[in-house]
Amino acid sequence: MALKTVGAKRRMTLARKDELSGYLFIAPQFIGLLCFILFPVFFSLYISFTNWDMLSPVEWVGLQNYVKIFTSADVRKVMGNTFEYVLLYIPGTVILSLVLALALSTKIKGTTVYRTMFFLPNITSTVAVSLVWLWIYNPDFGILNMILSALGLPTQRFLRSLSQAMPSVAFVSIWQSAGYFMVLFIAGISGIDPTYYEASKIDGANWWHNMKSITLPMLSPTLFFVIIIAFIGGFQVFNEIFMLTEGGPANATKTMVMHIYNTAFKYFRMGEASVYAWILFIIIMLVTLVQFKLQKKWVNYDA
Amino acid sequence: MHKKITRTQLLHAVLHLCLIFFAFGTLFPFLWMVSTSLKGNASVFEYPPVIIPKEFLWSNYAEVFQKQDMLSGLLNSVKIASINTVGTLFFASLAAYAFAKLKFRFSNTLFMILIATMMIPGQVTLIPMFIIFKNLGWYDTHMPLMIPSILCNAYGVFLLRQFFASIPDAYSDSAHIDGCGRFRIYWSIMLPLCVPALVTLGLFNFMANWNNFLTPLIYLNSYSKYTIPLVVMSFKNLYSANWSLLMAASCVALAPVIVLYMFTQRYFISGIMIGGIKG
Numbered sequence: 001m002a003l004k005t006v007g008a009k010r011r012m013t014l015a016r017k018d019e020l021s022g023y024l025f026i027a028p029q030f031i032g033l034l035c036f037i038l039f040p041v042f043f044s045l046y047i048s049f050t051n052w053d054m055l056s057p058v059e060w061v062g063l064q065n066y067v068k069i070f071t072s073a074d075v076r077k078v079m080g081n082t083f084e085y086v087l088l089y090i091p092g093t094v095i096l097s098l099v100l101a102l103a104l105s106t107k108i109k110g111t112t113v114y115r116t117m118f119f120l121p122n123i124t125s126t127v128a129v130s131l132v133w134l135w136i137y138n139p140d141f142g143i144l145n146m147i148l149s150a151l152g153l154p155t156q157r158f159l160r161s162l163s164q165a166m167p168s169v170a171f172v173s174i175w176q177s178a179g180y181f182m183v184l185f186i187a188g189i190s191g192i193d194p195t196y197y198e199a200s201k202i203d204g205a206n207w208w209h210n211m212k213s214i215t216l217p218m219l220s221p222t223l224f225f226v227i228i229i230a231f232i233g234g235f236q237v238f239n240e241i242f243m244l245t246e247g248g249p250a251n252a253t254k255t256m257v258m259h260i261y262n263t264a265f266k267y268f269r270m271g272e273a274s275v276y277a278w279i280l281f282i283i284i285m286l287v288t289l290v291q292f293k294l295q296k297k298w299v300n301y302d303a
Numbered sequence: 304m305h306k307k308i309t310r311t312q313l314l315h316a317v318l319h320l321c322l323i324f325f326a327f328g329t330l331f332p333f334l335w336m337v338s339t340s341l342k343g344n345a346s347v348f349e350y351p352p353v354i355i356p357k358e359f360l361w362s363n364y365a366e367v368f369q370k371q372d373m374l375s376g377l378l379n380s381v382k383i384a385s386i387n388t389v390g391t392l393f394f395a396s397l398a399a400y401a402f403a404k405l406k407f408r409f410s411n412t413l414f415m416i417l418i419a420t421m422m423i424p425g426q427v428t429l430i431p432m433f434i435i436f437k438n439l440g441w442y443d444t445h446m447p448l449m450i451p452s453i454l455c456n457a458y459g460v461f462l463l464r465q466f467f468a469s470i471p472d473a474y475s476d477s478a479h480i481d482g483c484g485r486f487r488i489y490w491s492i493m494l495p496l497c498v499p500a501l502v503t504l505g506l507f508n509f510m511a512n513w514n515n516f517l518t519p520l521i522y523l524n525s526y527s528k529y530t531i532p533l534v535v536m537s538f539k540n541l542y543s544a545n546w547s548l549l550m551a552a553s554c555v556a557l558a559p560v561i562v563l564y565m566f567t568q569r570y571f572i573s574g575i576m577i578g579g580i581k582g
Contacts, residue, residue, distance in 0.1 A: 018406050019406070021401065021405060022401045022407030022410060025405070026401050028397070029395070029456075029457075029460060033417065033420060036432065037420050038420070044427050044428065044430060100322075103318055106318065108315050108322075109315075114322050119571065120333070121332075123561075124514070124557050124560060125514040125532055125557065128531075129336075131535065131549050132336040132339075132550060134539075135339065135550065136332065184575060187575070232424075238517060239517070242516075243539070260429075265521050277430065284422075285422065
């Protein structure tokens, strides 16, 4: 009897100790969460209703920033550019990474070496690699134009051309990110149950049949995940734009985050910049939700 | 003996050719960067271009270290990335251990809240944080690059929680009976079992901090405080036509990361395969 009470008491104190240590151990993360995410999010909403400019006293201006932005041509231009970038970037990076992953998922020799090489650009600083791309794209002395003229083709303006600037930037992003998505696809492909292929081999299916009826359907969850990640990342593109074009020529590559950066940290119109940040936030949330709804229709989760 | 080439062998040969083509395309910018960095001012603009210069001009590298604050940039980046990585690993693993192994009220709700915040894009908090840090007197210091990064890493907590959860309770039960405190169990039993996960998360964290551009761009003002990406940016602004110097600066900025990657690439690949970490 006495022993039993001691045991119960010991268990209770242990549970209470657990409770205390639990809260103590997660406290730093939640202090960080409160100070650097939750409070700033609400503060950002407040700033969007003010004329905050880091100089004059802060005044509540109601919907003025919102009205200004939604009636200006700026927002359409910036959104159009961002969607143009995303529409170039997502198919490019998804197709390239999928092709590389399929090639490296065969029984070919040296897959590790290839994988290491394809992934390399992903870990490098966008700022540093942008410099070499500036050099490659250079209209006067760049190697791309040297190759074009050696082939007898007309030279191009690339980053300085209204129509080519965005594709040129997107190409750099594709080059840098394809290796990352390739690794995700390789993981997805290696997760497919080999018995499917054994069964189809007996049925005499060829490579294309396997691709169409096994690999691609079974890979759809990975494909779905990759598209979401690529969209979220692509919509927030900044480093490449800042280094390669600074939004030019004539605002042809001015995307959302580039515009937020200029508005907030060049012109110090914090209220307006916060409205743009919220537009970005809402679009990312909406697309994520829409894609989660749509996935039920076409994604196969049996893999 | 005459061997007949099989269809598979032929296919593999074609595949190798395609892969080598893509690999060359992927690596060409790096090759071109190194090549240009070793050229003199005249041979940079030479036509037709040569990939391997006739003589290697190492003086560009000497010039890079003399010109801007390249050395202080490297030191600043090493300092920030190392401290942030150690700090992140400690606080994230501590919280991850609590969520995986300790029973406390609302632990699931709190975990869900933490995970949900990962969906908030950084641009939303950028402006309010700038205002807060400026008022704290943290403008042009390294604090805004370090404190939030160390204290706030929901992804790290998420990834490490999975690892802690996969460790059987039997490991900690015996220590429990011996009267070890929860922190002792975390520190001397659980943490050593998680080393592979910690290395993976640490490497990604180090790279992310090393390559981070937007935060230092808005907070740092004096050259002596610049991190590597800002030093590279300032080179672009100051020596815009001196391509060999710019390429040498890029090489210096990239070399530490590429060397680290060469020795640890399997951690990167396995990290992505396990948790889809964004590089």
